[in-house]
Amino acid sequence: MPGHRLAPDIPGDQHQPDPPDSLSPLNDHPSDPPRDPAKVTAGPPEVPIGDEPTDVLQAERAHLAISRAALRAMREHAQSLSADAAGDWVSRQVLQGLLDQRVAALADHPDTPLFFGRLDRAGDDDLPVTIHVGRRHVHDDGSRPLVIDWRAPVSRAFYQARPSEPMGVRLRRRFGFHGGELTAYEDEPLDQGTALKESRILTEEIERPRTGPMRDIVATIQPDQDEIVRADLTRTVCVQGAPGTGKTAVGLHRAAYLLFTHREKLSRAGVMIVGPNRAFLSYISSVLPALGEVKVDQTTVAGILGDHAAPEDPAIATIKGDARMAPVLHRALWLHISKPEEGVLITRGVNRFRVPDHEVREIVAALRGTTRYGPGRAALAQRLAHAVLVRMEQRGESPDDRVQDAVARSKPVKQLVDQIWPKVTPQQVLFRLLSDGDFLAAAAAKSDLTPEEREALLWAKPPRSWKSAKWSAADAGLLDELADLIERTPTLGHVVVDEAQDLSAMQLRALGRRCRTGSATVLGDLAQGTTPWSARSWEEVLRHLGFDEGDVTELTLGFRVPREVLDFAARLLPSVAPTLAAPRSLRPGAGSLTVRRAGDLTAALVEAVRAAAAREGSIGVIAADAATPAAADALAAAGLPHDLLGPDSSAEQRVSVIPASLAKGLEYDHVIVVEPAEIADAEARGLARLYVVLTRAVTALTVLHTRDLPPQLT
Structure with missing residues (x-):
């Protein structure tokens, strides 16, 4: 049975649980107020390892102090190192x-538990x-490990071990903290074959009021989350x-976890987190630094x-975000290449060397479609120059x-290349x-866009030039393609x-290009899809990202x-995502919901x-975007x-007024x-937006x- 004890020399357990995106860390916020110690000491009285609670806590506090001192020494050593030994300025x-x-x-964050x-x-x-x-890993000056990083293979047992599969672990201990100070502990024997009881530290950690940004x-x-976290780098x-x-x-x-396991590779290649908006990124910004990344x-x-x-x-943005735009863009770009009507003549001294038009056409045909447009243009100049060199050798x-x-850079070759394979930018x-109906019709085959869709895409009043064009968010995906x-x-x-x-199909394609290795x-949540182009299945999302295979896991x-x-x-789910299973919550939350019809909405707010x-705790007032100024007033x-x-x-501030369109990913x-x-x-x-809210x-x-x-809620 778990033993959950409070140190007798501490005036009340200050541990306050913190509801996270899932189960939140034992990471108390410095502003958390004290709590009634009776809530912590209600666990079973036994301490399986046989020590007195005071002795256990004193020993663990001593280990915490030693570990913090060792971490300071590690940091001081790192600060003492100099880059002057490198050979040159860049190095x-x-x-x-x-x-x-x-x-x-x-x-070392003093309000964060080191272990x-x-x-x-x-x-x-x-x-x-x-x-x-x-x-993070902490060792003493003799390289003896004092704290093992949670990502190390040996640490996996902390998340996965259970009495039926103890993974070589006799006992698991969880700690309660406040402000970085160890206040309580709880033991779970794993080698006795008996079922574990609910962890109070874990439960209270779920229910601790949230303040500040998201924490790890x-x-x-x-266990099911740990399986996802430790999935191999090559798996999407x-x-x-x-x-x-x-x-x-x-x-x-x-x-x-991947940065820890594949440090050298990912340090070179880079890791990127892509969120829905800046407010969301601000909310999650402290999680990875807290883990040392x-x-x-x-x-x-x-x-x-x-x-x-x-x-x-939005109707036009939906067309632009459709995957059918990809072949349209491909044809639009390659339509800029014209059929060679003449060859090239190079004069060197008294000698003249000619590459005839039919050979130029063969070179262009061989390059077209086998390379990207930019490298193809450079390769054309080199192929023409090589044809000239063949003629020189023949003489x-x-x-x-x-x-x-030199021949590739010569004026005749450059002029011919510009004529056949002109240099263009995505904006051009x-x-x-979007401004030339005939060109759009030529680029959009009948199987791609309907005449009505082509008409909708054309600008009613085209800008004077591409330099003065104002692009939309949907245009950004087309420009990236x-x-x-x-x-x-x-x-x-x-x-x-x-x-x-x-994300639209074109936005997903843009992200897929940035992880071609298949590591993503x-x-x-399909039920929280709020854009006109929201995905209807994850297989569709993976296909647009460019992944034929991927592990789809559902957390309910x-x-x-x-x-x-x-x-x-969840009453809204049959209307917004009928194929998804209804979510379940471990927290009963009796009395957590109040629905009130108000005569005076302002006074009620x-x-x-x-x-x-x-x-x-924090307070979020969420209203339709157009109504938020009135709520703030x-x-x-x-x-x-x-x-x-x-x-x-x-x-x-403690109170935030949030437009409904920005609520996704946030919590209060x-x-x-x-x-x-x-x-x-x-x-x-x-x-779907209301479901999010x-x-x-x-x-x-x-x-x-x-x-x-809405009738679905009644």
């Missing part, structure tokens, strides 16, 4: 960058009998996750493709590579495609894509959203915010400090949803309305 800069990263990775678990092993191998599992879940990763993993199942956290922890790019699709934001009809000359390069090609057809897009070592169900983590067990709230939101403010008039969240802003302890019918009516997939609460949800609720 010194590179080495100094690596040293800076090492120092940053060894930072969160311990394994007592059977000791039948060369590994230590006792292992403390933490966020490394202390509470569940797709996670369909209901609200609160921890899909985002799993993706971030998989990135951290300080050099991971975190960006949005707009950050990759270009922040183009010209307004556009008894002995030209070398320098002569061939797309401008011509063209850019890759001209020059190959560099490939990363691993890409994590969150909220992937909302794709995260999302939630840890964050209370069951009462999740069941209410102010009252609800004040009531929530009397309790612990109402709070300001009532003297309630708040932030009005924008696409590129992050919250600083107390959520107040204003006028659900208005959110549902604001866009074509408004019910209703699942942002981790403690309590209050729904205020004057209009009738």
